[in-house]
Amino acid sequence: MLQEVWQNFTHNLFKPLLLFFYLGFLIPILKVRFEFPYVIYQGLTMYLLLAIGWQGGERLAEINASNIGRIAGFLIVGFVLNFVIGAIAYFLLNHVTALRRIDSAIVAGYYGSDSAGAYAACVGVLGGLGLAFNAYMPVMLAVMEIPGCLVALYLAGRLRHKGMDAAGFMPDEPGYTAPAKAGVGPGAVAGPAGENLEAQHERGVEQELEFSLEKREHPGWEPEETAARQPGKKMHIFSPALLREVFFNPGLGLLIGGIVIGFISDLQGAKVVHDADEFFVGAFQGVLNLFLLEMGMTASRKLRDLRSAGTGFVIFALLVPNIFAALGISIAHGYAHLTHSDFKPGTYILFAIICASASYITLPAVQRLAIPEASPTLPLAASLGLTFSYNVTIGIPVYIEIARLFGR
Numbered sequence: 001m002l003q004e005v006w007q008n009f010t011h012n013l014f015k016p017l018l019l020f021f022y023l024g025f026l027i028p029i030l031k032v033r034f035e036f037p038y039v040i041y042q043g044l045t046m047y048l049l050l051a052i053g054w055q056g057g058e059r060l061a062e063i064n065a066s067n068i069g070r071i072a073g074f075l076i077v078g079f080v081l082n083f084v085i086g087a088i089a090y091f092l093l094n095h096v097t098a099l100r101r102i103d104s105a106i107v108a109g110y111y112g113s114d115s116a117g118a119y120a121a122c123v124g125v126l127g128g129l130g131l132a133f134n135a136y137m138p139v140m141l142a143v144m145e146i147p148g149c150l151v152a153l154y155l156a157g158r159l160r161h162k163g164m165d166a167a168g169f170m171p172d173e174p175g176y177t178a179p180a181k182a183g184v185g186p187g188a189v190a191g192p193a194g195e196n197l198e199a200q201h202e203r204g205v206e207q208e209l210e211f212s213l214e215k216r217e218h219p220g221w222e223p224e225e226t227a228a229r230q231p232g233k234k235m236h237i238f239s240p241a242l243l244r245e246v247f248f249n250p251g252l253g254l255l256i257g258g259i260v261i262g263f264i265s266d267l268q269g270a271k272v273v274h275d276a277d278e279f280f281v282g283a284f285q286g287v288l289n290l291f292l293l294e295m296g297m298t299a300s301r302k303l304r305d306l307r308s309a310g311t312g313f314v315i316f317a318l319l320v321p322n323i324f325a326a327l328g329i330s331i332a333h334g335y336a337h338l339t340h341s342d343f344k345p346g347t348y349i350l351f352a353i354i355c356a357s358a359s360y361i362t363l364p365a366v367q368r369l370a371i372p373e374a375s376p377t378l379p380l381a382a383s384l385g386l387t388f389s390y391n392v393t394i395g396i397p398v399y400i401e402i403a404r405l406f407g408r
Helices: 002-013 016-029 038-060 065-096 101-111 116-129 137-143 146-161 197-214 240-247 250-267 270-280 284-306 311-339 345-356 362-370 378-407
Strands: none
Touching: 002 378, 016 116, 016 284, 016 378, 038 116, 038 137, 038 250, 038 270, 038 284, 065 101, 065 137, 065 146, 065 311, 065 345, 101 146, 101 362, 101 378, 116 284, 116 345, 116 378, 137 250, 137 345, 146 240, 146 362, 240 362, 250 270, 284 378, 311 345, 311 378, 345 378, 362 378
């Protein structure tokens, strides 16, 4: 059995799309003078989200109405599970790393969400292996993106309530600055006549954060910034701009839009979807190869941000994907057994990759709006430089073998 596992693992490790990722990863290391045009990356991302949604929508149109209850139940399980994953990640980060608690909170939020890029890579591998998956998995991808945002917002609010300062330090952490009193002294903030102390302090916090954030790196691969994404003041958890970013961000909008269009189109018959299938299905693997080439380059560059993170942080980012993937597979098997659901083999693997992956687009936008005290580089170095790299190279083959062992 071990020999079979090893053969399957090595075979899956050198699929063409993974080789493109390896190539992209080596380009910065070898200092090859090549830059992937950002607008092309945006186009590839848009295509993949729409293609994933389109294919899922087509399959959803073929689902029997009698299965809708079990499907909805599984979606709820996935939503709750990513809340649990975010909480577990926060607990582990506080015990195995030396991160500030606000940084642990935002990283936990990243891991309580998911990655459309890792999902797309997994779909590509499953297609090469001929492993089918259930039609609603693109919906699961959309649903399980949201809990991480809510986890990060809750934890940040809890830390502020416990006395976190404007720079993100807690009272028991080195570097903490006590709030100014009575509007005088080094920490006081001058303001217009008649402005109360609280308003002065809040305005000073905003100015300080704006200045510090302007000097920090802004990931080049993130969707175009809008006015809502510009660094600035912390927003209330129920502010319209923040809720819009959580529930109506561009990635989620394209994915859900693709699902709806694919669903409606398929209901009209094969002739209607034939031409679009040639584009969204036939070209999927080729576009995915180019996407992973660029992601390999970006992941390689992000590793430089780990120099100050510590060994525990690196171990966390490489180890927890396996824990969360195994947890996801076991829960999916348990749900299938309890509800007598007909899960196809690829469903377990896709659910595992959703549980094991971390956000790198939605959470940075939410972070800029509502949690500017946290480091913008450490979460991305972990989610993209380490976890994404691990998932699309070693992780997917490992999860395939774990799913096979559960299914024996």
